Amino acid sequence: xxxxxxxxxxxxxxxxxxxxxRAGDLFCTYCDGSIRNVMxxxxxxxxxxxxxxxDKYWNTITPEIKNVSVEKKARSFRIEFDCRxxxxxxxxxxxxxxxxSDDNTISFSMQGIAGPAFDYxxxxxxxxxxxxxxxxxxxxxxTISGSKExxxxxxxxEPRQPFKDIRALxxxxxxxxxxELRFFGNVFETEDQRNWTDASFKTYCPPLxxxxxxRMKKGEKVSQGVLLRVKTxxxxxxxxxxTKFIHVDFSIKxxxxxxxxxxxxxxxxxxxxxxxxxxLQACRFSHLRVNVPVDDKKLPEIMKTAAAYSxxxxxxxxxxxxxxxxxxxxxxxxxxxxxxxxxxxxxxKRFLVFRKGEKVTSHETIRxxxxxLRKCAPKAAVITGADRYFVEINRNRPHLENCDGVCYSANPxxxxxxxxxxxxNLEGQPHTVRAAKNLFPGKDIFLTPITLRPRPVPESPQxxxxxxxxxxxxxxxxxxxxxxxxxxxxxxxxxxxFETTGDCGIMEKNGARVFPVYQVxxxxxxxxxGNVRVFQDENRRTVEACILETKNRKRCLIANMxxxxxxxxxHDPPDTVSVKYLDRKTVSKAxxxxxxxxxxxxxxxxxLHGRLRISLGPYAIARIxxx
Numbered sequence: 181x182x183x184x185x186x187x188x189x190x191x192x193x194x195x196x197x198x199x200x201x202r203a204g205d206l207f208c209t210y211c212d213g214s215i216r217n218v219m220x221x222x223x224x225x226x227x228x229x230x231x232x233x234x235d236k237y238w239n240t241i242t243p244e245i246k247n248v249s250v251e252k253k254a255r256s257f258r259i260e261f262d263c264r265x266x267x268x269x270x271x272x273x274x275x276x277x278x279x280x281s282d283d284n285t286i287s288f289s290m291q292g293i294a295g296p297a298f299d300y301x302x303x304x305x306x307x308x309x310x311x312x313x314x315x316x317x318x319x320x321x322x323t324i325s326g327s328k329e330x331x332x333x334x335x336x337x338e339p340r341q342p343f344k345d346i347r348a349l350x351x352x353x354x355x356x357x358x359x360e361l362r363f364f365g366n367v368f369e370t371e372d373q374r375n376w377t378d379a380s381f382k383t384y385c386p387p388l389x390x391x392x393x394x395r396m397k398k399g400e401k402v403s404q405g406v407l408l409r410v411k412t413x414x415x416x417x418x419x420x421x422x423t424k425f426i427h428v429d430f431s432i433k434x435x436x437x438x439x440x441x442x443x444x445x446x447x448x449x450x451x452x453x454x455x456x457x458x459x460l461q462a463c464r465f466s467h468l469r470v471n472v473p474v475d476d477k478k479l480p481e482i483m484k485t486a487a488a489y490s491x492x493x494x495x496x497x498x499x500x501x502x503x504x505x506x507x508x509x510x511x512x513x514x515x516x517x518x519x520x521x522x523x524x525x526x527x528x529k530r531f532l533v534f535r536k537g538e539k540v541t542s543h544e545t546i547r548x549x550x551x552x553l554r555k556c557a558p559k560a561a562v563i564t565g566a567d568r569y570f571v572e573i574n575r576n577r578p579h580l581e582n583c584d585g586v587c588y589s590a591n592p593x594x595x596x597x598x599x600x601x602x603x604x605n606l607e608g609q610p611h612t613v614r615a616a617k618n619l620f621p622g623k624d625i626f627l628t629p630i631t632l633r634p635r636p637v638p639e640s641p642q643x644x645x646x647x648x649x650x651x652x653x654x655x656x657x658x659x660x661x662x663x664x665x666x667x668x669x670x671x672x673x674x675x676x677x678f679e680t681t682g683d684c685g686i687m688e689k690n691g692a693r694v695f696p697v698y699q700v701x702x703x704x705x706x707x708x709x710g711n712v713r714v715f716q717d718e719n720r721r722t723v724e725a726c727i728l729e730t731k732n733r734k735r736c737l738i739a740n741m742x743x744x745x746x747x748x749x750x751h752d753p754p755d756t757v758s759v760k761y762l763d764r765k766t767v768s769k770a771x772x773x774x775x776x777x778x779x780x781x782x783x784x785x786x787x788l789h790g791r792l793r794i795s796l797g798p799y800a801i802a803r804i805x806x807x
Contacts (some may be wrong), residue, residue, distance in 0.1 A: 307466075322347070339574040348363065364407070374615070375571035379607035436714065439673060486524075490527040498529055503519065
């Protein structure tokens with residue numbers, strides 16, 4: 181049998197693309213050694229089944245996949261493949277077998293063997309459970325001991341593992357559909373991945389113990405498996421896959437406030453040129469984040485540069501203050517900052533207070549700096565929380581005495597990196613905001629910064645981080661629009677995205693070229709302080725849309741969140757609109773001649789019978805201005 185081949189009946193073809201498969205009444209997709217989106221009709225039973233290899237720094241080791249063979253029949257399939265994970269000292273290979281049967285069962289097994297000995301944090305099967313079908317819903321948990329207990333997936337973000345020592349999970353999904361997941365070869369447990377803004381619960385092995393990293397012996401074998409059984413009442417149909425048009429209807433009257441949107445300065449001592457400043461002004465950002473390591477010898481220069489930016493752009497500052505851990509050094513930092521601060525307090529919108537060695541800013545730290553900060557900037561807010569993920573403030577609640585709000589950062593690639601997973605994880609961001617508002621009622625919630633890929637972790641420099649090439653593409657623009665829409669709907673107070681310039685920014689350093697995401701910020705910035713109405717529908721994983729409103733203007737933004745062309749029908753638009761696309765045809769002009777692109781109002785279109793039809797290419801965005 182040839183490598184990477186697909187067999188349909190007696191027909192064989194090579195493939196490396198996602199393959200739609202069927203197991204009885206179940207539909208799913210195979211891609212890159214995993215099963216995705218197991219559907220019983222329009223019910224997503226399982227988001228993903230896969231095997232993960234993560235090193236002692238929690239880096240995911242992407243496998244090389246070879247010898248893929250897929251036998252696809254009308255109501256069943258069989259897939260086999262070989263995976264090889266190689267990075268630094270890790271050498272681990274395994275053979276995967278996935279079978280889908282006519283009786284609505286899907287099995288996934290891995291048989292692996294280590295090369296030389298190495299340390300690792302995880303080697304094991306994982307199952308992702310979708311939020312919509314699981315959050316707050318009942319589930320029967322069968323443990324290794326054989327006990328059975330009715331429990332629930334958490335409605336709000338659970339800080340610790342809700343289920344442990346799992347042998348099987350059984351759940352009813354409604355519409356006569358029920359499912360059972362059974363696990364083999366190790367002890368499994370479930371965590372709430374919303375803690376890292378993932379849009380799923382994850383059942384995984386081995387359990388997280390205090391003795392990680394684990395040690396894999398030379399030649400050690402690993403054998404694990406997952407079995408999914410689903411019962412349906414009669415044959416189900418996947419309706420969404422047969423829908424020709426996506427219908428966008430903004431009949432929902434509830435409006436949300438456009439949150440404060442800012443960006444971050446990557447180089448705290450470089451003054452931008454005139455062109456860069458012009459482009460930033462066009463985005464009408466609410467604030468500029470400046471990272472301030474208080475012990476830095478260049479602290480006076482950092483503060484001077486921050487003030488210059490604030491004055492030139494007429495934008496207040498979000499100062500992220502980083503103090504040293506040791507008490508003596510910490511006290512020195514506090515006195516030094518007060519001395520250097522001078523008369524710049526009027527330019528500060530809020531302080532974010534962090535201290536090295538503290539995952540969550542302690543009450544002791546806040547108490548030691550609060551009077552000094554209030555004195556330096558009487559009108560500025562003082563924000564506590566975490567410089568890392570929501571999980572930190574969920575597990576270690578910060579003290580809010582004398583503080584105005586809570587902050588944490590976010591990115592969609594803590595656990596998965598492919599396009600589909602990054603888009604799917606947009607659903608997880610608003611869950612953290614709602615949970616934070618529940619934990620800290622009456623306080624402002626800030627996500628700062630939001631990045632496309634993890635930032636460097638000083639205490640763990642081996643952890644993967646850095647720029648993502650998709651930052652500069654239509655994908656990055658569509659993802660950002662989806663993020664802003666979701667977080668506005670959740671009631672976030674403020675967000676800080678990316679950096680002003682560079683590979684993690686919104687444009688090149690000299691301003692000669694902007695990235696597609698720049699146009700998203702500029703389009704929304706024109707409605708700063710206004711309202712936003714959000715498209716709420718089951719098709720949100722395919723299309724994200726909103727209407728921005730001020731007293732005199734309305735604008736609709738619609739993004740295709742997929743790699744495929746999408747046709748959209750907008751209900752009840754005005755008789756006449758102006759439509760402009762940010763897509764493959766226009767992206768070059770939008771990036772190289774942003775001023776001219778923004779001056780162009782777009783093409784005038786007329787609605788027909790109360791509907792407007794538009795077509796969106798992969799990750800394209802349509803801007804529709806109402807007359």
